[in-house]
Amino acid sequence: MSENGGGKEALPLFETKAAKGRDAYKLFAFTLFVGVCMILVYRLTHMPQPEEPGRWAWIGFFMAELWFSFYWIFTQSVRWNVVYRYPFKARLSSRYEDKMPGVDIFVCTADPKLEPPTMVINTVLSVMSCNFPPEKLSIYLSDDGGSELTFYALVEASQFAKHWIPFCKKFKVEPRSPAAYFAQNSGSRDIAFAQEWLAVKKLHEEMKMRIETAIGKGSISKDMKDLHEGFSEWNSKVTKQDHQPIVKILIDGRNPSAVDIDGHILPTLVYLAREKRPQWPHNFKAGSMNALIRVSSMISNAPIILNLDCDMYSNDPDAVREALCFFMDEKRGHEISYVQHPQRYENITKNDIYSNACNVVNKVELAGVDGYGAALYCGTGCFHRRDSLCGKKCSKDLKAEWSIVTDQTKKRNVNELEEASKALVTCSYEKGTQWGKEMGLVYGCPVEDIVTGLTIQCRGWKPVFYNPDKAAFLGVAPNTLDIALVQQKRWSEGMFQIFLSKYCPFIYGHGKIKLGGQMGYCVYLLWASVSIPTLYYAMMPSICLLRGIAIVPEVSSPWFLPFAYVFIGRNAGSLAEALTCGDTLKGWWNVQRMWLIRRTTSYFFAFFDTITRQLGFSETAFAITAKVVDDDVLKRYEQEIIEFGSSSIMFTITSTIALLNLFSFAWGIKRALLDWNLRAVEHLIPQIILCWLIVMINIPVYQALFFRSDKGHIPSSVMFKSIVGVSLACLLAVC
Ligand SMILES: O=c1ccn([C@@H]2O[C@H](COP(=O)(O)OP(=O)(O)O[C@H]3O[C@H](CO)[C@@H](O)[C@H](O)[C@H]3O)[C@@H](O)[C@H]2O)c(=O)[nH]1
Ligand SMILES: [Mn+2]
Numbered sequence: 001m002s003e004n005g006g007g008k009e010a011l012p013l014f015e016t017k018a019a020k021g022r023d024a025y026k027l028f029a030f031t032l033f034v035g036v037c038m039i040l041v042y043r044l045t046h047m048p049q050p051e052e053p054g055r056w057a058w059i060g061f062f063m064a065e066l067w068f069s070f071y072w073i074f075t076q077s078v079r080w081n082v083v084y085r086y087p088f089k090a091r092l093s094s095r096y097e098d099k100m101p102g103v104d105i106f107v108c109t110a111d112p113k114l115e116p117p118t119m120v121i122n123t124v125l126s127v128m129s130c131n132f133p134p135e136k137l138s139i140y141l142s143d144d145g146g147s148e149l150t151f152y153a154l155v156e157a158s159q160f161a162k163h164w165i166p167f168c169k170k171f172k173v174e175p176r177s178p179a180a181y182f183a184q185n186s187g188s189r190d191i192a193f194a195q196e197w198l199a200v201k202k203l204h205e206e207m208k209m210r211i212e213t214a215i216g217k218g219s220i221s222k223d224m225k226d227l228h229e230g231f232s233e234w235n236s237k238v239t240k241q242d243h244q245p246i247v248k249i250l251i252d253g254r255n256p257s258a259v260d261i262d263g264h265i266l267p268t269l270v271y272l273a274r275e276k277r278p279q280w281p282h283n284f285k286a287g288s289m290n291a292l293i294r295v296s297s298m299i300s301n302a303p304i305i306l307n308l309d310c311d312m313y314s315n316d317p318d319a320v321r322e323a324l325c326f327f328m329d330e331k332r333g334h335e336i337s338y339v340q341h342p343q344r345y346e347n348i349t350k351n352d353i354y355s356n357a358c359n360v361v362n363k364v365e366l367a368g369v370d371g372y373g374a375a376l377y378c379g380t381g382c383f384h385r386r387d388s389l390c391g392k393k394c395s396k397d398l399k400a401e402w403s404i405v406t407d408q409t410k411k412r413n414v415n416e417l418e419e420a421s422k423a424l425v426t427c428s429y430e431k432g433t434q435w436g437k438e439m440g441l442v443y444g445c446p447v448e449d450i451v452t453g454l455t456i457q458c459r460g461w462k463p464v465f466y467n468p469d470k471a472a473f474l475g476v477a478p479n480t481l482d483i484a485l486v487q488q489k490r491w492s493e494g495m496f497q498i499f500l501s502k503y504c505p506f507i508y509g510h511g512k513i514k515l516g517g518q519m520g521y522c523v524y525l526l527w528a529s530v531s532i533p534t535l536y537y538a539m540m541p542s543i544c545l546l547r548g549i550a551i552v553p554e555v556s557s558p559w560f561l562p563f564a565y566v567f568i569g570r571n572a573g574s575l576a577e578a579l580t581c582g583d584t585l586k587g588w589w590n591v592q593r594m595w596l597i598r599r600t601t602s603y604f605f606a607f608f609d610t611i612t613r614q615l616g617f618s619e620t621a622f623a624i625t626a627k628v629v630d631d632d633v634l635k636r637y638e639q640e641i642i643e644f645g646s647s648s649i650m651f652t653i654t655s656t657i658a659l660l661n662l663f664s665f666a667w668g669i670k671r672a673l674l675d676w677n678l679r680a681v682e683h684l685i686p687q688i689i690l691c692w693l694i695v696m697i698n699i700p701v702y703q704a705l706f707f708r709s710d711k712g713h714i715p716s717s718v719m720f721k722s723i724v725g726v727s728l729a730c731l732l733a734v735c
Contacts, residue, residue: 377453
């Protein structure tokens, strides 16, 4: 392909291609569909009579299967129309190198304990040093923790950047997060490189030491405070929940003396802590993003915004350019609202014990929703068009103006800008405005990202999902079961809340986004709802087994075929899909376990909490995901040993299910083998197999219950409660 720059019929800046092999998949899905229908027919035609035992259990199975079937159909929508995107950054450079738009990068942090400032500044530094003209780049850190320590770390980063940025650009080093870069081997290059490498590494280590010392002491020394007048904002009255608005421009990119050691201009760097008062709701991350939108509009007002969580460093210095290929494409660029990268993680182990990697979701499902023009906004790793994020409708006339600063801004000095910005982030500023409704991120939901993305699409925009081979951004995945389940609970709860609200895609998106897209959304929005049928399926077969009630046709009956086909076909299909997306066999098995655990714990509680919220009993919260853990916990994570360790009620459910199935399985085997009465259990064989599978998948749970002595085992209080639970279930089965 030739790269001829300019010209009216220029080649497109990006391409969209449909995934291959979809027809074979559709055929396979159709056979599964037939199987599913036959199962439902069997349930309806073979229902026990009112006087027979197990009628209610049967009805329960019918309902569970009916719901699984519906849900399965939704999951097909995201496999029907998978598309992949390919931007051409060389074409972009050749046409627009000196006409690049400004880009504002937002980084959100909320708690210096859960999100260590050293981690936060690595993210900041990774984007400050990306391959993009620095005079067009502004980085904003929103600190919902209102922490002096985070501010201090950012001041340090603004100094270190003067060495780091030229080093990166000179030697084209990657990745551009200093911590991630120095964690890998330098690889020997020439002497000049080795010298600078050592020098920069030393500076980085010293900076890290100073920050960590300050964190250790919990306070900042006088010397450090002399680095910046901004420290005067903090006094003993400032707390996370209660403080005045703070806006500090640490580097003013317009200032000709704000240069790195090589004399090149630095990108603008701003610290922001919006006003917090206990009596005012702050709307969590959505509130923080909206504050960022306003402050940045005052200072740099770039037409493109990149939003990142504080743990998500930039892994590809060209990510900004690639994203611009979509926005600046002459033909279709004007209708693109955002470019979402999948959440990918730095700390995934080989077999991904907590199923964080989501390879299938990233490579198939999200690309499948994109196929219907409904790519989800996932909260981080997302480039936005400022206009679409601020509530504008998509229209042909809205050709982007890629100019960077307004004249008004050019005249103001740093102090004036800071004061003017503060006025935009007071608690009362949004009162009576459209912020959180029609403007900016939508309030009232713990998954502000998904619901905001939906409203943007319903204003006519066409977002893009882009999953390059080389991850553009890398974050930190939860590394204990507890953290993982709490995160899943927030997501599933928030998403179910959307489904039940006026934003339900079938209603809100009706006529605005394609049916396939509406269904695609519901694959996620309905996570919580599959908890009940899954719990039923994880417990009732074994309870029925204990009672000797068959719930699946005998192996010799022709009706057994659809059950076997659907079960084997579905799992074989999912295994094949996982393997082609890069999971290992063991990784796939771990995904199955995590699905069982999530559905029966996180989603289950999410389901109930959402219902009680609908009835007005509780308030929305946002439990921040911890990004650091103790060393021995980390060690177990690296060895892929599941970390239980706390007596969370979620673990009680998990171990109850595990023990119940173990008990029923043993009971079934005893009847079959010890009593030498195979005939007596012939009709129960499928259930025994099901129990056996649940037992197999729970092996790590039994280990944690009975065999482990490290701190990550399941506490005996949990074991005790589970044994009571299992006894109750058995009692229920017998009487
Ligand atoms: O009051 C708050 C709470 C959180 N955050 C920030 O939001 C980000 C995401 O929070 P985290 O605890 O890491 O949650 P995750 O579950 O990892 O986040 C995912 O899910 C969230 C929605 O639930 C999205 O907002 C995120 O972008 C997405 O990465 C972090 O940078 C936080 O600092 C704030 O700025 N203010
Ligand atoms: Mn996170």
